[in-house]
Amino acid sequence: MEYPGTVRELTERLRQGSYLADRGLATALLVSLSLHRPVLIEGEVGVGKTEVAKVLAGIFGRRLIRLQCYEGIDTNQALYEWDYARQMLQIRALSERQAADEQAVDRLFGPKFLLERPLLEAVRAGDQAVLLIDEVDRADDEFEAFLLEVLSDFQISIPEIGTIRAESAPAVILTSNRTRELHDALRRRCLYHWIGYPSADREIEIVLVREPGATEQLTRKVVDAVHRLRELDLAKPPGVAETIDWVRMLGFLGETDLTVQSASDTLGAVIKDRDDLELVRQNLAEITSGA
Amino acid sequence: MRAAGITVGTGDVLTYFAAMSPLDPSDLADLYWAGRTTLVSRRDDIPAYNEVFGRYFLGQGTPAAALLRLPATAAAELEAALVMPGTEPGPEQDEEQPVLGWMASDVDALKHRSFAACTPAELAALRRIMARIRLTPPRRRTRRTRAAPKGRVPDLRRTIRTAMRMHGEPADLYFRQRKMRLRPLILILDVSGSMADYSRHLLQFAHSAKQATARVEVFCFGTRLTRITRALDHRRPDSALERAASVVVDWDGGTRIGQSLDTFVRRWGRGGLCRGGVVVICSDGLDRGDPGLLAEAMERLSRLCYRIVWLNPHKGDDPHFRPSTLGMMVAAPHIDLLLSGHDLASLEQLARMLPTLS
Numbered sequence: 001m002e003y004p005g006t007v008r009e010l011t012e013r014l015r016q017g018s019y020l021a022d023r024g025l026a027t028a029l030l031v032s033l034s035l036h037r038p039v040l041i042e043g044e045v046g047v048g049k050t051e052v053a054k055v056l057a058g059i060f061g062r063r064l065i066r067l068q069c070y071e072g073i074d075t076n077q078a079l080y081e082w083d084y085a086r087q088m089l090q091i092r093a094l095s096e097r098q099a100a101d102e103q104a105v106d107r108l109f110g111p112k113f114l115l116e117r118p119l120l121e122a123v124r125a126g127d128q129a130v131l132l133i134d135e136v137d138r139a140d141d142e143f144e145a146f147l148l149e150v151l152s153d154f155q156i157s158i159p160e161i162g163t164i165r166a167e168s169a170p171a172v173i174l175t176s177n178r179t180r181e182l183h184d185a186l187r188r189r190c191l192y193h194w195i196g197y198p199s200a201d202r203e204i205e206i207v208l209v210r211e212p213g214a215t216e217q218l219t220r221k222v223v224d225a226v227h228r229l230r231e232l233d234l235a236k237p238p239g240v241a242e243t244i245d246w247v248r249m250l251g252f253l254g255e256t257d258l259t260v261q262s263a264s265d266t267l268g269a270v271i272k273d274r275d276d277l278e279l280v281r282q283n284l285a286e287i288t289s290g291a
Numbered sequence: 292m293r294a295a296g297i298t299v300g301t302g303d304v305l306t307y308f309a310a311m312s313p314l315d316p317s318d319l320a321d322l323y324w325a326g327r328t329t330l331v332s333r334r335d336d337i338p339a340y341n342e343v344f345g346r347y348f349l350g351q352g353t354p355a356a357a358l359l360r361l362p363a364t365a366a367a368e369l370e371a372a373l374v375m376p377g378t379e380p381g382p383e384q385d386e387e388q389p390v391l392g393w394m395a396s397d398v399d400a401l402k403h404r405s406f407a408a409c410t411p412a413e414l415a416a417l418r419r420i421m422a423r424i425r426l427t428p429p430r431r432r433t434r435r436t437r438a439a440p441k442g443r444v445p446d447l448r449r450t451i452r453t454a455m456r457m458h459g460e461p462a463d464l465y466f467r468q469r470k471m472r473l474r475p476l477i478l479i480l481d482v483s484g485s486m487a488d489y490s491r492h493l494l495q496f497a498h499s500a501k502q503a504t505a506r507v508e509v510f511c512f513g514t515r516l517t518r519i520t521r522a523l524d525h526r527r528p529d530s531a532l533e534r535a536a537s538v539v540v541d542w543d544g545g546t547r548i549g550q551s552l553d554t555f556v557r558r559w560g561r562g563g564l565c566r567g568g569v570v571v572i573c574s575d576g577l578d579r580g581d582p583g584l585l586a587e588a589m590e591r592l593s594r595l596c597y598r599i600v601w602l603n604p605h606k607g608d609d610p611h612f613r614p615s616t617l618g619m620m621v622a623a624p625h626i627d628l629l630l631s632g633h634d635l636a637s638l639e640q641l642a643r644m645l646p647t648l649s
Contacts, residue, residue, distance in 0.1 A: 006313075031328055034310070084448065188302070
């Protein structure tokens with residue numbers, strides 16, 4: 001897989017894909033691509049952890065394979081599963097026609113009846129894919145142990161078929177929201193990067209890149225307001241995604257300035273919790289006042 | 292970095308070197324970021340990494356060292372307070388043997404003696420007994436299933452595999468059932484002033500519960516809240532508790548329960564640490580801070596976790612105990628189980644009632 005040689009090149013290409021990565025993130029991604037090691041990205045909600053994988057796949061023309069983790073996910077959902085219903089029908093059809101010979105039964109365990117799930121797809125695709133394992137903290141310990149095994153060798157053995165090896169490892173990005181402590185072994189296997197909230201200037205840049213129709217004046221006021229909201233100790237502080245949504249909503253409603261009224265109308269784009277909503281409404285004038 | 296407390300394996304060091312090859316080794320920023328990506332694996336280690344990097348590459352150091360000395364002295368004082376009488380066999384063991392030849396009634400009396408009133412020898416004996424008690428949290432059903440003789444969900448895979456052997460006739464139906472798992476246990480212990488006497492015994496419980504592979508988290512507070520779970524990772528309780536003592540820094544008396552619980556809810560509770568878990572708070576309810584804050588924190592906590600257990604040594608053996616301090620009155624509506632925790636008998640009662648909490 002051809003990758004850019006320097007951090008600057010990678011940052012530039014990500015920018016072309018409308019993603020502004022800071023130096024640390026670009027370094028982590030570059031090292032991950034060069035060393036063929038997965039990278040674990042942790043961070044606040046809504047700062048672009050999942051987005052970076054999508055953009056990375058887009059700019060290099062690779063397929064994005066996404067494995068969304070949830071509690072109780074196991075090998076059947078992540079790796080592969082046999083299409084039991086079809087196998088059953090096939091064998092019944094064969095036995096009716098008396099055509100159930102050795103070969104037919106062997107074919108029952110062939111690729112036609114194998115449902116490939118994301119990890120197996122990624123192993124087959126090799127470096128033509130970017131594998132995104134999203135919210136790995138929602139899965140449980142058993143899944144982590146199994147994931148570690150797959151990420152170490154990139155080979156999967158299916159008893160009936162054999163071992164499938166990836167000739168070259170895909171790029172792997174894991175994201176986590178820190179709702180649970182990940183196992184040390186998995187952390188050791190991956191490189192690590194933490195994405196925090198961006199600075200005000202940086203966030204303005206990000207919004208302008210993502211929302212080309214927005215005016216700079218409105219964006220600046222919205223970003224200032226969001227930074228003040230983040231200082232407020234809310235149950236769910238707004239992320240960068242919420243800032244972009246807020247600017248988009250204001251733009252859609254035709255507002256050019258952030259007044260108390262327009263903020264009050266569009267607060268749902270940025271505040272998603274009832275207690276927070278009350279707290280913010282009390283302080284709305286202060287939040288929306290200019291710098 | 293290892294001296295600063297961050298575990299770095301040899302593999303990580305090799306990775307760091309390998310990582311520098313596409314980057315520019317003479318660029319300080321590249322050195323910093325490559326190191327941070329390869330050597331650090333949790334967010335909490337980042338400040339320590341920054342400090343070590345600054346010292347090593349940029350020669351900064353003395354101000355940080357001076358700052359580090361302050362908490363060290365406070366920690367030493369606290370260590371003295373939290374030091375536990377040893378349980379490992381030592382030379383005094385032979386002398387104590389005849390003491391331990393107590394009759395059953397003596398042991399019983401010891402179990403009901405308040406911790407604050409025990410002599411060190413009695414405390415040692417109590418700890419030996421406590422080392423055998425396990426705190427087992429209640430169980431909950433998870434989303435994982437396992438094969439079971441009967442259940443709600445059919446086990447398609449096993450059914451069809453067996454059917455294959457019989458020309459596709461599903462003869463037996465197999466089922467799956469949801470697995471049970473222990474709920475996480477979170478201990479929040481008041482270690483200020485006189486509460487330290489009682490809380491240290493709960494630390495012993497925390498240690499043995501952790502060895503039992505339950506998910507256990509332990510926090511200490513006085514004027515501030517500190518997480519000491521990782522310090523309890525040792526196998527031997529005494530060294531674990533010493534390590535824990537070196538982490539809790541607040542030692543100026545007074546208690547801010549509301550503030551500490553609020554910190555817990557904001558920093559860890561919201562992150563999902565106690566979701567579906569049992570929270571055990573050990574405190575006497577004497578709060579120096581704002582009762583409104585305590586009320587709000589307790590309300591948020593009760594929404595986040597499964598059950599809240601409060602241990603208040605003032606309750607003693609009185610079954611008709613009514614909360615008299617403002618802190619306890621404010622917290623009372625959100626408490627699911629109120630116990631005393633002032634002597635071994637009540638701790639045994641906690642161990643008995645915990646698995647059955649519902």
